[in-house]
Amino acid sequence: MAEALDVVRTRSAFLVLREAFYGATRFEEFAQRTGLSEPVTAARLHELTDARILEREPYQEPGQRTRRLYRLTQKGSELLPVLVALMQWGDRWEQDGGARVEIRHHGCGAPVTAQLRCTEDHAVPGDELDLAPRGRAPRTRGR
Amino acid sequence: MAEALDVVRTRSAFLVLREAFYGATRFEEFAQRTGLSEPVTAARLHELTDARILEREPYQEPGQRTRRLYRLTQKGSELLPVLVALMQWGDRWEQDGGARVEIRHHGCGAPVTAQLRCTEDHAVPGDELDLAPRGRAPRTRGR
C-alpha cells in the first residue's frame, strides 16, 4: 500500500488530486485553487504524472500558444472512493463548519456516500468485517 | 476536511490507525507492528487520542501492573471505509507484490470493497458523479 499512501500522504499531493477531481486541468488552476506555491504545484504534477495518476496532453486555444493540460487517468479516477470517504468523514466529524462539498448522483440527484459492500451485495458494517493482514490471525474490529 | 487529512496525512499516523483496525491495543504492539520509533508512536497515540479517534482505558492483567490500552472510538471506526478504499486501490494498482490484506464479510465470507452508492441505492460510477465544491478553498499560504 506504499504507493497509495504516497499519493495521499502529503498535503500538497492530496490537494492537487482533489482539484483534479473538481475539474482543474491547467497549471495555474491547480496552483491557485490549492493555494500551493508554484514549485510545489509543479513537483506534484510531475510526480502524479510519473505515477500515471495524471496524464498530460497538449492543447491549444485559438490565439493562444499550445499548452498542456493535466487530466486523471483510469488509475487516478479509481481513487475517487478514497476521496469521497475522506470528505464524508470530515463532514460528519469535523468541528468547524458543515459540509464543504456536495456529492450527488448525476442521474437521480441523490447524495452519494462511500460504503462497504461485499460481493454478495450485503452492506457490511464495521463489526462484521474480517481484516486479515499477512501472517496474522484475523481479527474483527469495529464499534 | 482539514482534520480528515491530518489523520491520514503523515505516514506514522496512518500506520498507527491501520494497526488499530488490525486490532493493536497496547503501546508496544503499535510500536512493533508499525515499525515506528517509540517517540513517534507515543506522539501519534496522543494526537489520535486528543482527536477522539482513539480512547485510552486502564486495564490490568493478573500479576501485572495496570496499563492503558488504546481502542478506536466511534469516530475512529468510521474511518474504516477510507482505509478499505485505500487498500483496495493499492492492491489493484501497486506494482510490487499483490494483495497484502484480505478483507471479507464475516457473515458470508465474501470479499469486501468500498464503493460509491447514492441514497437511492444506485451504484455510482465515477462519471455519474457531480462534485460541487461549495465556496473555493481559501488561499492559505505561509501555513
Add this chain to the structure above:
DNA sequence: AGACTGACTTAGGCATGTCTAAGCCAGGTA
C-alpha cells in the same frame, strides 16, 4: 531492598515538505 519491565519522555540530528524570490523559455502580439 533491589533488579526488572513496560511504557513512555527528552535530546539531538538528518531528511523531507513547503515557502518566497527570482530567473528562464516558448509562442503570440505590437
Add this chain to the structure above:
DNA sequence: TACCTGGCTTAGACATGCCTAAGTCAGTCT
C-alpha cells in the same frame, strides 16, 4: 524586432517528521 504572458525551474531558508540513544517512572518479582 522587442515585449508580454503562462508555465514552469532554481536557489535558499525555515518548519516538520522521523530517527537513535538515553533517561524516567511505576509497579512486580525475587
